[in-house]
Amino acid sequence: MYSKILILRFPQEVVHKPLVCHLVREYDLTFNILNAEVLPRKEGVLVLELYGEKKNFKEGVKYLEDNGVRVKNAGQEIRRDEKKCIHCGACTAVCPTAALYVRQPEMSIGFDQQKCSVxxxxxLACPTRAMKIRPTNQMFFDE
Ligand code: SF4
Ligand code: SF4
Structure with missing residues (x-):
């Protein structure tokens, strides 16, 4: 499973077309909408996390671009939902930068975001889905 946070900018002439629904039907992708806005010039901006097979993902993005949508990768970061973390330690086994680590002697799991390489x-490793990908900021609405 491949996923990325994307910023989609829909020109006025395509803003009402169901292009994102087409990604689900034709490319077997799923999405989670993080933000949606209509700009003063009636352009639409959608920030979403898109999931699927990598090949389908690339083809789906090409489909959007072929239909006039501007697609950008969002700056993204990893956050931990403290309420969901059960301190099982599964994430420390896969983390290549030691951003996730075991605190001694209490054996709880720490997360140092400064060390995270995203x-x-x-x-993928977290059984409770406590680790989340998030856009870093909203700067991409400027221009
Ligand atoms: S794998 Fe998930 S639940 Fe387990 S310690 Fe890491 S963040 Fe917490
Ligand atoms: S995203 Fe960050 S915290 Fe998670 S495994 Fe990679 S480096 Fe470690």
């Missing part, structure tokens, strides 16, 4: 391995 490789996303912990997102």
């Amino acid at each position: 490789c996303e391995l912990c997102v």
Whole structure:
């Protein structure tokens, strides 16, 4: 499973077309909408996390671009949902930068975001889905 946070900018002439629904039907992709706005010039901006097989992902993005949508990768970071973390330690086994580590002697799991390379391995490894990919900021609405 491949996933990325994307910023989609829909020109006024395509803003009402169901292009994102087409990604689900034709490319077997799923998505989670993180933000949606209509800009003053009636352009639409959608920030979403898109999931699927890598090949389908690339083809789906090409489909959007062929239909006039501007697609950009969002800056992204990993956050931990502290309420969901059960301190099982599964993420520490996959984390290549030691951003996730075992605190001694209490044996709880610490997360040092400064060391995180956003490789996303912990997102897949975490049994409770406590590790989440998030856009870093909203700057991409500027221009
Ligand atoms: S794998 Fe998930 S639940 Fe387990 S310690 Fe890591 S973040 Fe917490
Ligand atoms: S995204 Fe990668 S580097 Fe960051 S905490 Fe998870 S496993 Fe470690």
